[in-house]
Structure formats: structure tokens, C-alpha cells
Amino acid sequence: MNKFLLLPKLSVQGIRKNGATYFPYILAGMFSVFAFFVFSTIIDNDIMKTLPRSSYALVLMKIGQVLLGLILLPFITYTNSFLIKRRKKELGLYSVLGLDKKHIAMMMVWETLLIYAIVIAGGVLFGLAFSKLIFLALIRISLLSVDTTFTFSLEALYITLLYFLAAYGINLTFNIIHVFRSNPNDLIKGAKKGDREPRHLWLTALTGLLLLGAGYAIAITAKIDSEIFLNFLLAVSLVVMGTHQFFRAGLLALLKILKRSNKIYYRKTNFVTISGMLHRMKKSASSLSNICIFSTMTIITLLCTLSVLLGSEDMMSYRYPNDAVVTLSRSAVEDPAHADMKLQELADAKQVRIADKTAFTFHILHVEKYGNKFVNQSSSDNYKNFSAIRVVSLEDYNRLENRNVTLDDDEVIIFSTGSDFGYDYVELEGEAYRIKEELASSVFARKEKKDIYGQHFYLVVKDTAVMDKLSTAFNSTSETDRITAFRLNLSGEEQNKLEFINDARDWCGTLPGSNKVENGISGRLEMASMDGSLIFLGIFFSILFTLCLILIMYYKQITEGYDDRENFDIMQKVGMSDAEVRATIKKQILMVFFSPLLIAILHTMAGFNMISGLLSTLFLYNTKLIILCGLIVSWLFIVIYGLSYNITSKTYYRIVKKMNDNETAANA
């Protein structure tokens, strides 16, 4: 036969003959292609450019795509490591029969190409068939009110092709190096050999712990500032790497300790489990770390999604507490009462009732804050200390809060929208004022201790004379630094409210100075759709991660089932009962499955600060809600996890069992 045809033919045969090994490998590959392709298609879709505030979502999605690539790569190499180990024997045989290593390598190239083609074809076809469906379903779920036509993009296909070419290239290189480094005899024995211990166990363990520690430290100490996304990525990568190292070394160390203890090791169920795991510790470790990482991602994604879903009302009312806010600068309002009347007039014209109104005048001071000292802003280099003070007269304050407080010239009442101010005196451009009272809540704004980013202060002073003095002292005398605000909540027809807000905006435009009307109603709508798109992403990723997770678990159990069935067969011959086989399997799987779950929950807890930080950039400050969501999600996840544990252990048992049945039948 022609030599050029022989090699491809051998590779086709190789795949067909090893169906049991290749099937899960191809399945895992197809799934990866499917996930990557669908994701890339969604990113590349027009909808991502037309969604409100989509630039934000687009960035998130792009980060997601990179993460997805980073996640799928170990997943694919992980499945490959099972494959090559099982095929070593056959490759060794070819080598003995006279195929050069060069030819074996060529055959593997053919094989990889074939698998690549199958996987891409399958994954993309499924992707084409289902991505629109998934997309529409998710739009429905996330209540996104967008008209959309979902289109397929060549760009996505191109990226997918490239990415997987690289991934399978890496696998192929790995396999070829493996074959070239071993002699035929090793290859034939390959399937049986145990994993070698990593050379520097303690070093690996140490780096693992250091990486984890660094990741945790970043996550726990992370501040909510412009660097939080960068920190988030950094912490995630550190923890991912750390988890891999940790499981590799930690697992081995644990198993060795267990093995050293005769009492534990030589017990029925432990005996088989511990030695089995030591035998394939590399794969065990990478399975465990992959399961752990996917669990963590699933939990965190679900947690964020649920928090946004349940907290979105809260987020909206925090960002837009009022239906409309009319802010008039000084020259527009010589007489606030007149403006008030005019607004009432406009409202009446549209049959809108002003249900609730908060009107007051304040001066804005642009300051740098150093402890309890506020000074003039000098240079933009100090932007980290920039803050703002709104000065309100006692008269307005007493009126709004229905109080009867008195203040001296050098006394103030302070209110911080963020964390408490906490001093007895405040120094304003060198002049000290006694703080008569720090308000825990006020009509001026909602207090949110965690809002570090948007923190500003309200200062109630004796009278307008003090207000003017401060404005002068801080050079804050421009047109827009003296504001009269009307915060309105409206009742009436939705349409009428919007019309009223528009009318008010028109009227403001006719006034001198710089005036603004903030439309809370449409602002909230806009937020709702942004939250919707986040929820949409969250659900997509949750499902993706869960599927990956289940697939890894399932994959692991299937491949190990095939590895183990011979062992269990022997053990049954030597005198292990069916019940003992079951108990051993149960124990083995229990240990394999529940240690990553534990660590995943630990990861989630360590990441909690960062998660709530990220959520607070969306104006979600309700820590209790996030904790509640965390609990719900953890429980939910444990249930899902338990179910897949159940299914995989049954599959595993079936594989082990079937072999024994066949064996008995064959003996007959």
C-alpha cells in the first residue's frame, strides 16, 4: 500500500478502535468549540454595540472571552493527557512493528488533524443550531427589551478556528515529545505505569500556597477604585495558578501522609482509594483543580447574577432616588419661590402631581481632604484626595428636616454620604469649625458607607453669610457652584411625567446660567437594561461553567472507570464483595468530589470583598443581600454538585460493573 495512505488510514483506525477513549475526548472538544464559538458569535453580534451602555458590557465580554480561552486550554490538555496515556501501548506496538518515530509522529499529526476537523465541524454546527436559541432564551430571561436580529459572524468562526488550532497544536506537540522521549518498551508498558512524583514537592506546595495567598490578599484588601478590574483579573489568575499547584502538591502530600499511617492506609475502603489516587496523582490533581476552579467560577458568577437580579431595584433607587432633579444655577434663581411656582405650573399643565419635593440651595466647595482638614484644590496630581462639600444653610436644613437646631458662627453640622467623617472639628482652609453633630442620615442624600468612590460631604452652617465666606475662601464662586435643587417625585401617567420632565428641561434652557434636569425615570430604565445585559451574561456564563464542570466530572469518572475496572475485577477475584466495591467507589468519589467543593467555597469567601466591591460599582451596596445571595447560591450549587456526583458515580459503577459481567460471560 502507498505509504502516504497508510498513515492516515492508521490514524482513522486508531480513532475507531479506541472509540471508548476517543469519544469523551471528542465530546469534550466539541463542547469547547461550541462554547467558544457561541460566545464569540455573541460578542461579535451587532446587539453588543446597540445595547445601552454596551461599551461596558463589551469590555466585560471581551474579558470573558480571554478567560474562556484560558479556561478551555487546560480543559483540552487535561482530556488529552488521558488519551495519550491510553494510546501509548498501541503506539509502542507500531514502533515495535517497524514504524519510525518520525512516522508515528506523522500519524499523530493526521490523527490530530482529523480530530480537529471533527471537533470543529461538530462544535460549530451545534453552535449554529443552538446559539440563536440560547441567545433568545437568555434575552427572554434577562428581560432585555431590545429588538434584535441575531447574525452569525465569520469573525467568530475565524477566531474559533485559530484558537483551537493552537490548542490542538499544543496537545500534538506534547504527545509527540512524549513519544520521542520514550522507547517502544516504555510505550507498551505506558498504560500501566504510575505517575512520577513531581520533583520539587515542597517547592511546588510552597509556590502554590504563595500564589493562593497573594491572590487572596489582593482579593481581600482590594479597594473599590479604578484599578479594581485589573486587581480582579490579577487575583483570579493568581488563584487559578495557585489552585493548580496547591492541588498537585497538596494532594500528593496528603496522600503520602495518609499512606504512611498504617492505621489509615490499611483499611478496606482507604486502601484502594489512596493507592489508586497516588497511581494517577497528576491527573487526579489536575482534575481536582479544574473542578475546583470551575466550581468557584460557577458560584461567583451565579452569586453576582442573583445579586444584580434581586438588587436591581435597590441599585436604581440608589442611583436615581428621584423621578426628576432640577438644578438651577445662581443667576437662574433670584427667587426660589418663583421657580417653584413655575414648576408647579408646568406639572399642572400635564396633569402630573408633584407628590414629594425637596428644595434647597447649596454651595459647592471643591476641596482636597486630608483627615479633618479641607484645603483648596491645588494640583490635579492630588486627585486621590479630591472631594466635594455642599454647604447648606441652617434655615433650609431646619425646614427640610423639621427640626429646630441652632448654630453659632463657628459651628457646623456635617453629613457624609460615604464613611463617617468622625472628627470633632473640621478645618476649612485653615479655619476651625466645631462639629455640633454628625448626621447618620439626612434628607440630602442616602448614606452608603461602602461608597468610597462617590463620597462627598454636606455641611450645614449658620447662615448665608457663612456660606458666602466659605465659597470665597475656597475660590468656589463660579456660576455652577451655587445651586438650587428641586428633587421631585411625581405621580400620574408615565407618559405625562416624561412630558413634564421634558417641559421642565425646555424651561430651564430659557433661563440664564447653567441649569440641568436629570430624568430619573428614563435613567432607571437605562439602568434596568444595563443590569439586564449583565444578568444575561451571568446566566450564559453560569450555564457554561456548570456544563464544563459536569463534563469534567463525567469525563474523569468515565476515563477512570475504564482504568479501574480491571483493578476492581481483580479485587473481586481476590475476595472483595460487591458491597465493598460500591463502598470503595463511593468513598473514592466522595473524596475526589468534595474536596474541590470545599476549596471552591473557601475561594468564594476570600473573594467576597472583591465581589461586593465590583457590585458596588453598579451601585449595589446591600452587603446583606449579597451574603444572602451567596448562601442561596452555595446551597443551590451544592445541590447541583451533589446531583452530578450521583450521576457520575453511577456511571462509574456501571462501567466497572459491566466489565466484570462481561468477564464472567467471557469465562463461560
Place this chain on the structure above:
Amino acid sequence: MALLEVKNVKKVYSTRLGGNKIQALDGVTFSVEKGEYVAIMGESGSGKTTLLNILATIDRATSGQVILDGRDLSKIRQGELAAFRRDNLGFVFQDFNLLDTFTLQDNIFLPLVLAGKQVDEMKKRLEPLARKLGIEEILQKYPYEVSGGQKQRAATARALITNPKIILADEPTGALDSKSSSRLLKLFEEINKEGQTILMVTHSIQAASHAGRVMFIKDGCVFHQIYRGNASNEELYAMISDALTVMQTGGVKNE
């Protein structure tokens, strides 16, 4: 009373739909006394593996009785079978059946671990056994690191460590070179001299010539038996070889 009694054991396999019936064993009767070393010979398909499987409680007879030390094997409940095997039988297989996940020592310990024995006792039992079998040096190695002969000696240790009533060996030398084979067979002889009952199924005349009695099975029946008497291994070898020639040329049953 004999240690093992096989009374008129028949085994019929029927194909899945019950159409064809294959008679694998057709009324096998024999007994083995305590301390005996019996070799069962027969061609492929003669039913010797079926017989061994029934003795090993892996398979059940269609009719007839197998009694080991006064206990009827067919009366043992499914759930107890594993424990019964563990406590009463020792197995040596052609392909060793050692677990690659265990060191040789742990392989040997396996039945004891399954029986819930203490480590100290296991070690106490292993020590003289390992010395006798010449595997002391390699106890910490894995099966894929040692030779076939060493593997089979480890497997023998695994069979012996439970102090079984009877050792069932299925072609123990089948995968060994001649040097390892004769070493193993000498070991079997020694073990037998110390009182261990052994039942071995084999093709090999050389292997059978170490036994105290050789039983020939043909077409599901015991066809012929040779007792060693005072014959040497070489003499027994010649007798077996003669018997096989007669069998193959179509001898008369139970002469």
C-alpha cells in the same frame, strides 16, 4: 473425609434465547484430600476452566454438588461469596492479576486488608512467606517494575497469605519463561510438602509432572487419572505424556 468433593457436577450454557445448549461439564466427580497436589489437564475447550471457575465460586454448577471442607458451595449466599473466597481460597492466575496501583507488598496484603486484619499481623504473616518465595528485596516495587517470575511469586504470596484451605492455580506458568517456571513449580512442591492443598489447571506436562496426582478432562468428564505413587518427576512426566498420546488417539474412557 475429603477436603474437596465434587459430585456429579454438570454445567450447561444456553445461548441468550435458549436455543443452543452447550454441555461444558458432564458429570464430573472427584475428590481431593487435604494436603494433596492435584493437576488437572485437558485441551482447550475440555471444560477445565469452567470447572475451576465453579470451584472458585465465580460460576455456579447447573447440577451436582461441590463441597469444600463440609460446606456446600451452592448453598452460600451471593453476599457471602466474596468473604468465602477470601477466607478459604487462594488464587494464582496465568496473567498474575496484580494491581499496578499497589506495590507488591500491598498487593499481597490486599486480601488481608479486605478481611480487616491489623497491619502487625499482616507483616508477621508476610515475613516468612516473602523469605520462602524470595521476594523480600522487591516488596516495595510496583508490578510494572519487576519480571514475570517475580510477579507470579508475589501473586503466590498473595494467595498463601490468607492460609487458604486450597490454592486454585490457573496455568500459573503459562506466562513464564522456563527458568521462572521451574522455580515456581519447585516452590509449589515445597508449599505442598508443608501441607498446603493445591489444585492446578495446566496445559504443561512439565507443570503437571510436579503434582501428586494428574487428572485428565475431556469433553466435560474426568477421563483418566494418574497417581504419582513413588515415581520421580521425570517418570511422572513420561506417564503423563503417554496418557496424553492415548487420549489424543482416542482412548477408552476410564480404563
